[in-house]
Amino acid sequence: MGPGQPQPHPLSTPGTFVSRNWECGGRSAAAGVVPVHRWRRGGAVMAAALGLCRARLSSWLPQAVPSRGSHWQSSVLALRASVPMRAQPKKKKKVDVKREQAQKERMKKKIKKLEKTTPELIPIEDFITPVKYSDSNRVRSLPDLSPEETERRVLLLKKWCLFKQKQDNAEKKAIQSMVEAQQEALKELRLESEELYQAAIRRDERLFPFERDGPSYTPPLPGYDPPEGKCVDITKVYTQ
Amino acid sequence: MAACSAVHCGLCHSAMAASRVRWVCTAAAPRSWRLFGAMCLLRLPRVTQPLQKEEEEMMALMGQIELEKSHYSDHEIRKLEEEELLRKRKESAYDDEVSGKTVIMARDLEDKWEQKFLRFKAAPRMTDADESNNRTSLYRKLDRNLMLLVKQKIGNQELWLMPQVEWQPGETLRSTAERAMATFLGDHIEAKVLGNAPYGIYKYKFPRAIRTEDNVGAKVFFFKAFLQSSDLSQAEKKDNHVWVTKDELGDYLKPEYLKKVNRFLLDL
Numbered sequence: 001m002g003p004g005q006p007q008p009h010p011l012s013t014p015g016t017f018v019s020r021n022w023e024c025g026g027r028s029a030a031a032g033v034v035p036v037h038r039w040r041r042g043g044a045v046m047a048a049a050l051g052l053c054r055a056r057l058s059s060w061l062p063q064a065v066p067s068r069g070s071h072w073q074s075s076v077l078a079l080r081a082s083v084p085m086r087a088q089p090k091k092k093k094k095v096d097v098k099r100e101q102a103q104k105e106r107m108k109k110k111i112k113k114l115e116k117t118t119p120e121l122i123p124i125e126d127f128i129t130p131v132k133y134s135d136s137n138r139v140r141s142l143p144d145l146s147p148e149e150t151e152r153r154v155l156l157l158k159k160w161c162l163f164k165q166k167q168d169n170a171e172k173k174a175i176q177s178m179v180e181a182q183q184e185a186l187k188e189l190r191l192e193s194e195e196l197y198q199a200a201i202r203r204d205e206r207l208f209p210f211e212r213d214g215p216s217y218t219p220p221l222p223g224y225d226p227p228e229g230k231c232v233d234i235t236k237v238y239t240q
Numbered sequence: 241m242a243a244c245s246a247v248h249c250g251l252c253h254s255a256m257a258a259s260r261v262r263w264v265c266t267a268a269a270p271r272s273w274r275l276f277g278a279m280c281l282l283r284l285p286r287v288t289q290p291l292q293k294e295e296e297e298m299m300a301l302m303g304q305i306e307l308e309k310s311h312y313s314d315h316e317i318r319k320l321e322e323e324e325l326l327r328k329r330k331e332s333a334y335d336d337e338v339s340g341k342t343v344i345m346a347r348d349l350e351d352k353w354e355q356k357f358l359r360f361k362a363a364p365r366m367t368d369a370d371e372s373n374n375r376t377s378l379y380r381k382l383d384r385n386l387m388l389l390v391k392q393k394i395g396n397q398e399l400w401l402m403p404q405v406e407w408q409p410g411e412t413l414r415s416t417a418e419r420a421m422a423t424f425l426g427d428h429i430e431a432k433v434l435g436n437a438p439y440g441i442y443k444y445k446f447p448r449a450i451r452t453e454d455n456v457g458a459k460v461f462f463f464k465a466f467l468q469s470s471d472l473s474q475a476e477k478k479d480n481h482v483w484v485t486k487d488e489l490g491d492y493l494k495p496e497y498l499k500k501v502n503r504f505l506l507d508l
Contacts, residue, residue: 138311156297163294174506178439181503185441185461189413192273192459199412200437207435212284212466218362219286219382 119240272453273443276460277416278404280387280439280501281431283467283483285508287365287382319346375482385508386483389492390424395450400482400492402501404460413438417463424481430469439464439504442497462504 190197291299312320322345369377378386390403405420407413414436421429438461445457482492486505489498 133311137317140308140310140312142308153301156301159294160298163292170507178504178506181440181500182437185438188441188443188459189438189461192271192275196275196413200414202436204433204435207432210432215285215288215383217288218365219367221363 122238122240125236272456274455274458275407275413275416276404276458277407277413277420278402278460278462279417279421279431279433280402280462280464280505281421281425281467282464283378283386285383285385289383315346322346375484375488378483380483381485384485385506386485387489387505388424388481388483389489390481395447399494401497402462412436413461414463417461417465421465428469429467431465431467433463433465438462440500442500444496462501464504 186197186200189200365382367379367382368374369380374380380386388403389400391398391400392404393399394401403420403424405416405423407416411419414433418433421431440462442460442462443457444460445451446455451457484492486502486507489501493501
């Protein structure tokens with residue numbers, strides 16, 4: 001209901017001005033006698049006019065032709081404008097409620113459309129170089145590398161590659177042997193007792209999350225008194 | 241022997257299902273192996289290991305490359321500007337305009353920081369226990385894992401082993417291992433046991449003299465735990481236990497036992 005909805009063509013709805021049933025927000029208008037103004041303002045007038053017409057009908061023949069109600073009326077169509085509004089109580093309740101609801105829905109739709117845009121991306125501060133570090137005076141001036149130096153570096157990288165490969169293989173072998181030992185132990189346990197085996201392969205819920213401080217370069221100093229102070233966290237927190 | 245048979249009877253019901261599948265002829269055989277739960281308690285390293293030669297060279301190279309690829313920082317720019325200023329002032333034989341103000345140079349700041357660093361004395365990486373090779377101390381070899389070994393009487397021999405205790409029916413093997421740990425180190429030990437499953441097994445048959453139908457040998461299941469509390473005030477007599485690294489295990493353990501134990505210990 002409302003101007004947003006398509007209105008039927010006035011000529012397509014047959015019916016007389018009088019015999020039409022005026023529902024709330026009735027948009028349908030009689031053929032020919034359609035008011036020029038939009039029904040919004042005319043609705044009340046229409047209702048009043050209908051009431052007046054109906055009141056007169058009882059004494060008149062059912063005719064479609066509007067005529068002067070009284071000799072004070074100068075024009076026929078002026079009825080609609082000059083009729084006092086107190087003829088029928090204004091049916092504002094239903095119409096208004098519907099109108100307000102329609103308005104709210106329109107607003108909500110608009111808001112949803114606005115919100116549908118992609119959320120603003122959070123900037124990664126590590127990837128943004130501050131402008132002051134792109135000055136030319138910041139560029140370090142060092143002597144170029146000699147060919148011997150580059151040669152040494154390449155050979156060192158190759159040695160490192162081999163070293164790391166050996167280390168990694170040793171680790172993998174150790175892990176493999178650990179897994180094998182455990183499997184063997186579980187097999188033997190199963191041979192002994194099914195119940196103990198089931199208890200052993202059950203997941204230990206208390207193990208994770210497992211936290212431990214890693215080793216440092218020097219062991220902790222006994223009786224060390226750290227300096228007084230407070231750390232204030234100034235990291236920028238972004239919300240989308 | 242009576243205790244053994246009682247243990248076996250308690251276990252035979254659970255062993256029945258397995259035994260029926262495997263040994264058709266001896267359907268009602270009681271358990272022939274005694275079960276033990278042993279705990280391998282590890283003290284994790286407190287200090288990083290020293291770098292190897294390749295690692296040191298690589299670290300130096302990485303530092304060099306990082307320096308070459310970097311730009312000057314604010315502190316370095318300040319230092320360069322101040323050097324320029326000083327040089328100009330010397331060349332032009334200026335009279336000090338800034339005699340009234342005391343300007344803190346970047347060089348002075350660096351000196352101050354250096355002094356402060358030298359004044360701080362960190363704890364040494366090689367402790368006294370290292371020097372005296374006191375194997376009962378926990379503060380030896382801070383960069384390696386230390387394992388607990390105790391001297392126990394098995395049969396009629398005194399042997400060095402991981403603390404172990406016989407399994408009682410009605411408890412899981414993990415709780416047996418925890419009990420073993422508690423008997424040797426007291427109740428207030430805090431250790432994180434790594435899971436319910438055993439890490440390794442050592443199976444041995446009793447010498448022929450003691451061996452019977454019911455009592456062929458013993459199976460020792462090892463469990464691993466990380467030591468978390470560092471106070472061992474309730475530890476027993478000093479000559480009974482020892483904390484050793486993986487390399488030193490060979491000094492104490494029998495070869496077969498050592499072989500099985502080495503399989504589940506990471507080489508650190």
